[in-house]
Amino acid sequence: MFDVWRNVLAEIEQNIPHESYVTWFSGSELISNDDGVIKISAPNIFKARQFEMKYDKQIRAALESNGIKVKEVSYIVSNKTTIKRPREITYDELPVHKPKTASKQDSAEIQATTSSLADNTPYATNFNSGLNPAYTLDNYIIGTNNNVAVSVAQNIIDSPGGRFNPFFLYGGPGLGKTHLVQAIGNALAKKYPNFKIKYTSTTDFFSEYIQSIRRKTPKGETQADLYIKMYRSLDVLIMDDFQMVFGKQSTLDAFFSVFNDLHSRNKQIIVTSDRMPNEIKALDPRLSSRLAMTGPIDLQMPNFEERCAILQIKAELMHREVENEVIEYIAENVKSNIRELEGEFNKVLLYADVRGIRPIEVIHGGFINTSSQMKKNNVTSQTIISKTAEAYGITVEQLCSRSRVSNIKTARQVAMYLLQEELSMSTTKAAIEVGLKDHTTAMHGVKKIKADMATSFDLREKIDGIRRKIYE
Amino acid sequence: MELEVTQEKLNKALSVVSKVAVGGRSTLPILSNVLIRCDGGKVSLVTTNLDMAVIDYLPTLSAKDGVVTVPARVLAEFVSNLPRGEKVSLKTEGIKVKLAAGKYTSTMNGVAADDFPELPEMDEKKAVKFSMGVDEFKTGLAEVIVAASNDTTRPALTGVFFSTRDNTLFIAATDGYRLTERRFVENVKSEVKAIVPASAMQEVMRSLGDEADEIEMIFEESQARFRFGEIEVISKLIDGSYPGFHELIPKDTEVKIVVDRAELMRMVKMARVFSSVSDGAISLEVKDQSLVVSSISNELGENESETPAETVGTGKKSFSARYMMDALNSMEEDKVRIGFDNTATQVVMKNEKSDNYTHVVMSLVR
Numbered sequence: 001m002f003d004v005w006r007n008v009l010a011e012i013e014q015n016i017p018h019e020s021y022v023t024w025f026s027g028s029e030l031i032s033n034d035d036g037v038i039k040i041s042a043p044n045i046f047k048a049r050q051f052e053m054k055y056d057k058q059i060r061a062a063l064e065s066n067g068i069k070v071k072e073v074s075y076i077v078s079n080k081t082t083i084k085r086p087r088e089i090t091y092d093e094l095p096v097h098k099p100k101t102a103s104k105q106d107s108a109e110i111q112a113t114t115s116s117l118a119d120n121t122p123y124a125t126n127f128n129s130g131l132n133p134a135y136t137l138d139n140y141i142i143g144t145n146n147n148v149a150v151s152v153a154q155n156i157i158d159s160p161g162g163r164f165n166p167f168f169l170y171g172g173p174g175l176g177k178t179h180l181v182q183a184i185g186n187a188l189a190k191k192y193p194n195f196k197i198k199y200t201s202t203t204d205f206f207s208e209y210i211q212s213i214r215r216k217t218p219k220g221e222t223q224a225d226l227y228i229k230m231y232r233s234l235d236v237l238i239m240d241d242f243q244m245v246f247g248k249q250s251t252l253d254a255f256f257s258v259f260n261d262l263h264s265r266n267k268q269i270i271v272t273s274d275r276m277p278n279e280i281k282a283l284d285p286r287l288s289s290r291l292a293m294t295g296p297i298d299l300q301m302p303n304f305e306e307r308c309a310i311l312q313i314k315a316e317l318m319h320r321e322v323e324n325e326v327i328e329y330i331a332e333n334v335k336s337n338i339r340e341l342e343g344e345f346n347k348v349l350l351y352a353d354v355r356g357i358r359p360i361e362v363i364h365g366g367f368i369n370t371s372s373q374m375k376k377n378n379v380t381s382q383t384i385i386s387k388t389a390e391a392y393g394i395t396v397e398q399l400c401s402r403s404r405v406s407n408i409k410t411a412r413q414v415a416m417y418l419l420q421e422e423l424s425m426s427t428t429k430a431a432i433e434v435g436l437k438d439h440t441t442a443m444h445g446v447k448k449i450k451a452d453m454a455t456s457f458d459l460r461e462k463i464d465g466i467r468r469k470i471y472e
Numbered sequence: 473m474e475l476e477v478t479q480e481k482l483n484k485a486l487s488v489v490s491k492v493a494v495g496g497r498s499t500l501p502i503l504s505n506v507l508i509r510c511d512g513g514k515v516s517l518v519t520t521n522l523d524m525a526v527i528d529y530l531p532t533l534s535a536k537d538g539v540v541t542v543p544a545r546v547l548a549e550f551v552s553n554l555p556r557g558e559k560v561s562l563k564t565e566g567i568k569v570k571l572a573a574g575k576y577t578s579t580m581n582g583v584a585a586d587d588f589p590e591l592p593e594m595d596e597k598k599a600v601k602f603s604m605g606v607d608e609f610k611t612g613l614a615e616v617i618v619a620a621s622n623d624t625t626r627p628a629l630t631g632v633f634f635s636t637r638d639n640t641l642f643i644a645a646t647d648g649y650r651l652t653e654r655r656f657v658e659n660v661k662s663e664v665k666a667i668v669p670a671s672a673m674q675e676v677m678r679s680l681g682d683e684a685d686e687i688e689m690i691f692e693e694s695q696a697r698f699r700f701g702e703i704e705v706i707s708k709l710i711d712g713s714y715p716g717f718h719e720l721i722p723k724d725t726e727v728k729i730v731v732d733r734a735e736l737m738r739m740v741k742m743a744r745v746f747s748s749v750s751d752g753a754i755s756l757e758v759k760d761q762s763l764v765v766s767s768i769s770n771e772l773g774e775n776e777s778e779t780p781a782e783t784v785g786t787g788k789k790s791f792s793a794r795y796m797m798d799a800l801n802s803m804e805e806d807k808v809r810i811g812f813d814n815t816a817t818q819v820v821m822k823n824e825k826s827d828n829y830t831h832v833v834m835s836l837v838r
Contacts, residue, residue: 019500019501020500023500023522043711044522044523044694044708044711045592045694045695045708045709046520046522046523046525046589046591046592046708047522048592048694049589049590049591049592049593050589050590052590053590054590077693077694077708077711078711159624192625
């Protein structure tokens, strides 16, 4: 019966404005169908009334076109399906601790009274949430570049599944997307211990899904069914790096069925990407507009003062005395990426330790060539691909095509090798950048380049040449 | 549609209804609008956020039937800035709304009323009704609502619980750390059990002006209505069962004390200064014929005050200073009764004479 209602909803969704659909139909259910006498529930009286007054015709039509005979439709109020979270306040959580001199009898009494306060039992959450507790909002530095995103994050922590659902966060690499969404996940996990929260990278989600399609369980369900079921049972889904989305339409459909299901039950969805939803090529506009539903929020590079603040806080966390001049020098030179900023800072400190000198002397003495290292900031996957293509005398389109002409193939493999080496990309990511769908091919290719480099001076020379071009 | 009203009346009505419209967190843009309806010379303003709706009936100087919606905040700001005593005329042209008051005019872009949500209806024959004086309603509700929770993960606790027993209507609220209960209306014949969102109750309190003497409370299976003066607030009910809090209120306690409320508040305020930052805990110790309030903070030092009091038994409890202040603030009489058992966490507080109001705070155990 649920499936039928889902189809009915899908049909209604096509015919009315999206915001009306979300407002009125989320949380509705088909309660019973007694030979054409149909009961539909809405989560509150205002919504039930709209069904009665405004959507009755549409609901009837959609029911009938899904093969349900309709004699009579009635609308009732019931919010079984909306947020009733398995959460109870126990005496252990009351301001502090237990009675000072509680005898066994007392605690039994307390147990009894507590259970009368309870209306749900928590369920177990013994699965890997993918959250890293090191990421918290407390160690996230707030500036003008990210205060909007942080206040949205705060809002989500206060009322998950509320106004900012889905939350689409985008911004360049190393600007703190992962930190922020992990921090949201951690804060939610702390506030609602019974929440099932999952953080996953988009690549992992899709490759695991694709692999699971082929496997079957003894019961005849595919692993993929179980996989999707697991995702549907979540209270919070966090997908990182959504620009890496890949796969055929059916794979995307699997994701969006999870998405729609969670969203319709007011479960919080958080998605990050390095670009806007409509710039993600693998998505058709229908899907990307769903992601952009509540308005994408971006993270920007912090300005000079904020970059200094970040380094100062980092120095404090490391209990290091670092001269302001060092901080300003690094903040001045690294402008595109916080990860890089911290990396350079670490490098200077490390060098100072190794040499036994003060950090400022590292800068003054020019012991490490920070400025050329810092040029790396401007290197993107596009630069690598275009410089490689240029070196092999082919076009970027050719490089990213599926051509198996040996020259083009080698160029593609070199590009993947450089993407991995220079941008520390995973094989899968590198494969996607050059238009490959199969990461085993990519692994094979990179391995081959590495092996060839060991024996071929020409190849080493060529790759070094490309590398120089990239950093020019 | 055409109507003419005084600036004062319109301004007041808009201040009542517009908060609900502006506070909407919905994706539906029309919910930030106010619906203005003229029907048979009667004018009503309506806003809703789909959890509740507010209707204000407006006395008019003249009116022609029709209906339109306009952004509530824009209209409210225009009208509130008009000089008092102006007559405001409002006239629709298509979905444009022309407003004129003396030398001030504006034209607003309205939205057709078709998209505005239909309000729920109520079969008054099936509904349960209670009525009471506005002043009593206000005090009673203010006393109880302090204990309502903000934690949306337990929806039932974010409401005020209306229930009847022994021919009396009670209201109650709890957030798991404290609970309040108030005898509301006596000698009632009908029965009710309903959880009304605290946000709606707050809206009712906010809108209660001086005009009305009586408030009517009407409950149906999935809605509640509050009528007073020219205003009606319709609220959804929170679905779910309310915790059985009644057993948590001890009938009698081994330690009892009657103490001057103002004095105790002063002592609590002082102790609060020295309470630890993390939990703001202060201690109350009942001695023979006196009460000692004390606190210790590792950083700041310590504080202790003693006041004479009528006591039965002896014992000591720790509290969150904030909860204690909330409780004392919600009392009415000059003296309060406090009672607890040394082995239980619940501490009962009541006015000295009246049994109408009960405030239970869970003590901290250190």
